[in-house]
Amino acid sequence: MARISIFAVALALASAVSAQCGAGTPDATVTGSGGSFTAKRGSNNVYTGSDYGAAIQAALDSISGGQRVAVMASGSIGTRTISISSGKIFEGCGTIDVGNRSGRGAIESLDTTDVKIPYLSMTGNPYFGLRFYGTRNLSLGQINMNLSGGLGIRFDRDHAANSNVSMDVINVRGAGSHAVETWNIDGLTINSVIARNVGECGLLIQNTRNAKVGLVDGENVATGNGYATFRMANTNGQLADGSYGTNVYINKVKSRGGGRGVFCVSQSGGAEIKEVDLANNGNNAILIENCYNVKILGGVVNGGGEVRMSARSEFANSRDISVTLTVNDNTVRESPCGENTTWKLSGNGKWNIC
Template sequence: MVKLSIFGAVLALASSVRAQCGSGTPDAKVTGSGNSFTATRGSNTVYSGGDYRAAIQAALDSISSGQRVAVMASGSIGASTISISSGKTFEGCGTINTGWNTGKGAIESLNTDGVKIPYLTMTGGPYFGLRFHGVRDLTLGQIVMNFDTGLGIRFDRDAPWNYNVKIDSVRVTGAGSHAVETFNIDGLEIGQVIARNVGESGLLIQTSRNVRVGLVDGDNVAKGTGYATLRFANNNGQNENGNYNTNVYVDKVVSRGGGRGVFCVSQSGGAVITSVDLANNGNNAILIENCYNLSIRGGTVNGGGEVRLSARNEFPNNKDIWITLTVNGASVRESPCGQNVNWSLSGNGARNIC
């Protein structure tokens, strides 16, 4: 995969790209407002009535693989689910308001190939905003979620693997849980994840490999929890043959306040983080716990919790760690001593390392 350098360009292009939502001639379209919605496929009406979700689902069900739906109307689907089948493109040009449906996504695509969601704006409080598993060649574009509870984007844990997932830009505000949580992805590319006032992680990557991320940016993320703006967990970065050769790349992590900034745990690794910019994080600015072949190659920690290497007894100790950082107003501690831990530190932070 080509190294990502798109997160700056995403910011510049976001508004102009969104203006393209619904452009041209979609194969199906949802229009209307209030309690009156119409779904059309070409010149044929496939739904007319007051149920916004039914209109969207009718439009989706009316098209075939390789075709596109544009939802121009805004409305509420309540505690229900929209399902997208293989090969279909879904453009959410209006704002989709959602409700809580335990264990379900407001929008789901399960065991599918080639689904695309170039644009989506979602509000409300779903259990999951978007839910996936068993997908191949999934593409998500400009995703904006303004929630008062729930979780943004979820790839399920106890479910089939996912292959070749591409995400351009995700911005999640107000989620009670994670902004983006992934399990079981082989081949994941993310331009940026922006998390604001999110209860748990900004980006949580688990049991995945061959990952490239541009930017993870969190403000008031994971306050009072064990989560972090960026968290690797549950053997993330472990290759199929069991080794931890580098296969996870993150360009930059920015974190302000909240809980941890960066957290690698539970036999994860195989990762390079090129740069961090962490300030006033609660708990640990950085915590590395039972991780292998992890490199943080530069950046700053200003104030907040300590930079810490630790280990649980049930897993092998940290091994092959490289940390290059400027640390001011926070301490650095390695306890217990890891194997082949390499520090290159500057700044005034107190140090207790091996």
């Protein structure tokens, strides 16, 4: 019952804010249905025709920085990529159905500043639903993706870094890969990521620092593989000087079923998780592997795969780990022994710790 009500609340919130999408007087709009769409800037037509994606791009291209486009119509852009340039505000009030274009996002903003996407509703099977790199002051608001595959939101690994990225409420259903995957962000704020029936991670953050996340909530996430509802990897939380002072703050991770619940790996750390609520994970409820200065301050693990601290030989051993946790109907194992580890455990679980 609790799981259903949480997602119902999220959907109700999305419905409430969608009523505000397109409010006031947008600088440009896309209207129409079926095979007839019109893009207007003010009272001037900038596109009329059957191509929904072309109408959206024409509306975006017609405005300048600081101005707003509201896409009121629903339709399919196919494998087209919509590009948002610096300073523009994009509201996807209708439902945008998308196809799969290899290596590209259905909607992209690359090497830009001050782009805002306050509202978006997306369906389909994209390669990436939203794709970013080289952004500064990017703001994502109420993003709802009801997908049949693909990856939801992606910040690229091999391109320019990002700074000052914010997200409000990200709802992703049905992604075959991750709901949200970040690389190379300095300054990340997320209210919540809600992932349902997602193939890999709910939230995966990599080489990202100075991050604050409210809630990561996953159901049936990463079933049958090594990913997790929440995963930190690839030097996430490592500061510029190579140290791991606490700079990644997560308020709560909730996970039901799927694969792992929480996973920290590959020289990540500098992280504090205030609370976990994990039950019946098919893989490790928690796995901390070659991570440094990680604190879990409280919460409950019920059943599922073991809570584990481990290390691979190619990286320095895990160190400065502190875990306060109630563990029921599960086990806790530390192997090999970490350096400067602290466990404060309760519940009926069994533990083998150093």
